Amino acid sequence: MRTHFCGLVDETLIGQTVTLAGWTDVARNQGGVCFIDLRDHEGIVQVTVELDNAQVFAIAASLGYEDVLQVEGVVRARHAVNDRLRTGKVEVIASAITVLNKAAPLPFHAHENPGEETRLKYRYLDLRRPQMQRMQRTRIRLVQALRRYLDARGFQDIETPILTKATPEGARDFLVPARMHPGEFYALPQSPQLFKQILMVAGFDRYYQIARCFRDEALRADRQLEFTQLDMEFAFVGERDVQDFVEQMIRAIFAEVIDVELAAPFPRMSWAEAMRRYGSDKPDLRIDLELVDVAELVKDCGFAVFTAAAHDAEGRVAALRIPGGASLSRKQIDEYAAHAAKYGSKGLAYIKLSEAGEVASPIAKFFAQERLAALIAHVGAGNGDIVFFGAGGYNTVCDFMGAVRLKAGKDFGLVSDGWRPLWVTDFPMFEWDEQAQRFVALHHPFTAPAVDDIAQLRAHARTAVSRGYDMVLNGNEIGGGSIRIHRPDMQSAVFELLGIGQQEARAKFGFLLDALNYGAPPHGGIAFGIDRIAALMAGTDSIRDVIPFPKTTGAQDLMTDAPSPIPDEQLAELHVQVRGGEK
Known part of the structure; x- marks a missing residue:
């Protein structure tokens, strides 16, 4: 259907016949000649239709915004060079135009910037806009670069389950009815945390995954119900082993994807110092x-x-x-x-x-x-x-x-301009929840304490420090991790301090406690927010700009009109009954 991409037509093709396919970005009828800016995912090239080709000229004169075309023609040097286009030194003199699909009148044009509700309802049109194409490509390059970097260094890309066990210890889980087990539910994973720890017990040593994660929580510009993480785990490591490796990785990725040189090494700051000096555990040092x-x-x-x-x-x-x-x-x-x-x-x-x-x-x-x-x-x-x-x-x-x-x-x-990364370390192990009158984990319940003595941890729980660490960039936490608890007695003690009794711990985390009993190595890891890093690289404040199909802050997909009601017959198959009023 095409021999070349529009945005890649250049002087090396002068005199050659090419076949292109794309969308009508702009069509200008100037009487004796028609100019079409034809756009595909690589860019725009000018197509020129001359009056002596009457049949093709009539088609060109009738074109509207976003009509889908196939164009055949000869590449010629432009008389008036357009330095703003990569293809600005050439044009294609059309000998044939086929309209592959006519576009209806548009709710907005690709060069406009409509309100976000309109953008999300017509996301397919929004994604055609050049700035959105640029931001999505930044994300794509980021993920490709991360995979290349980790594959080359012996990390193993292992998939973990999407349908898993509900273990609510933070944000709410999304629950999925189990049709074959009436009254029971799967949960969508908030992270692959427990599975990646078990992979370390299983002897895989270095793991990574570009993982989809789900949290049923309030949304804002930097948070979505479903999001993407780079999850990593290492066996036989301490804090600096993990930190030094991933710091080198992030520097390499920023240099490759957006040609930015980050500081080396990243400065380090304790949680206590960050809160005292900046009032935040993710301080913007700019x-x-x-x-x-x-x-x-x-x-x-x-x-x-x-x-x-x-x-x-x-x-x-x-x-x-x-x-x-x-x-x-x-x-x-x-x-x-x-x-x-x-x-x-x-x-x-x-x-x-x-x-x-x-x-x-x-x-x-x-x-x-x-x-x-x-x-x-x-x-x-x-x-x-x-x-x-x-x-x-x-x-x-x-x-x-x-x-x-x-x-x-x-x-x-x-x-100030530029990039200011840092490590924030030595987080408190616990926070006291006044309402619940119990400790809650500041990172998660599987983070190891700095002290290795259970009696000492119990005696000084309010002031205990964890082996957790966050990577912060320009006031954004882009990665968070820790050394994990690898001893079953320490894990049980931490559960106890968090108000999780033995029976509850067995019900929720028995599989983890069992695994730790069978020779779990010291291990640790980190997870990076792909959406947040991509947004920083693309220069946008909202991660919605780098997610192809995001939800609104009201947790809706305006394009597909999700969530939506489910017929009673389908609910009956799942042994689910809905209580409450209509939407």
């Missing part, structure tokens, strides 16, 4: 702003919000200096307070220093003059700056002050 602890300077002031947090062993009072921030109006300051409230803040105090050095602040009255001056000096504020303060529980203050830091960095143009 923003040169840091939180400063001021509890010692405010514990005796007259402002009860500060003093309560300063005297609380689990509290924090933190300050953030924003250079040039004195330009903020009261309305804009209120917007920062509203932004902080989304992350748990009950109020955002501030001190504004005018260019003349005058202090404007609703909290200044609570400080003696010399103590206020000492506070301002401690945070490094100068004329023209604003200082925001947050007080409350330590992690809550980190969350909302970290969010204020990111907003200020963007608002004031303080995000």
Whole structure:
């Protein structure tokens, strides 16, 4: 049907007859001549139809946007070169045009940028747009490069089950009724975690998989119900073995796919330091702003919000200096307070220093003059700056002050260019869930603690550190992993600390505990978010742009109208009864 791709026609083909196939990107009838920009997945070439070929000219004059064509013609050098096109030095003089399919009037044109709802409803048209083609190709090159890199280094690509056992310990599982086992269900995997650990027990040593994963959770720009991970696992390794290997891999992949040289080596930062300095366990180091602890300077002031947090062993009072921030109006300051409230803040105090050095602040009255001056000096504020303060529980203050830091960095143009990767290490082993009154795992229940002594872990569970690690790039966690628990007694102890009793542990994870009993080697691994890395490489804020058929934030597929009701007869076959109202 075609001899060449449109976007690959060049000067080497001048004088030759070619057959092309593609879509009408633009058709221009200029009276004595018609010009067609013919597009396929490789690009655009100009097709010229001259008036002396009356039959072909009539077809060309009738063409509309996105009509599908087959064109035969001779390649000729263009008189007016178009430097914006790879094919801009040549054109194809059409001798025959066949309309393979007429396109109906379009809801939008390939060169427009419609609203996201329209884009997702007509995703096939959206994906034809040049910028979407570019982003999808970036993702394709990323996956190809990862496979080549790992295949060449002895990793084994092993598929793990999609229909598996429900073991909810975090996000909700998607459940699948088991028709042949009435009343029982499979779950779609949130990750291949347990299977890849069992592959290490089975002696496969180095595993990887480009894995589809599923989590029934709220969506946002960087999260989907179904997503793709690069999962990896290594036997007989420690933290640095895993980290050093995958760091080299990520540097190589960025260089190959988008010609970017990342720092070598990546800096390392403990979780505690990241939270203290940046209020985040995935700090964006392109923003040169840091939180400063001021509890010692405010514990005796007259402002009860500060003093309560300063005297609380689990509290924090933190300050953030924003250079040039004195330009903020009261309305804009209120917007920062509203932004902080989304992350748990009950109020955002501030001190504004005018260019003349005058202090404007609703909290200044609570400080003696010399103590206020000492506070301002401690945070490094100068004329023209604003200082925001947050007080409350330590992690809550980190969350909302970290969010204020990111907003200020963007608002004031303080995000530097380039790529700033780092490792965040030494995560807490557990978090205390006040509502459930129990510990929950910060990474997952299979992450090994830094201490190898069970009694010591039990005695110091609140402060225990794990052997977990995350790779962060420009404020995005692109990979997370850990050294795993390989001893059954330690795994049982961790389950116990998480409030998972022996009976529940056997019901949910008995197969893992059994496997660990039969000579499990020390092992560890990591998983990288393919969607997130592809989005960073493509320069988009939303992973939906690099996923061919994503869901909306309302968890719907607008193109196929999924999810949708299921007929009663089909539900009966699955032994499922639906309760609740109509959609």
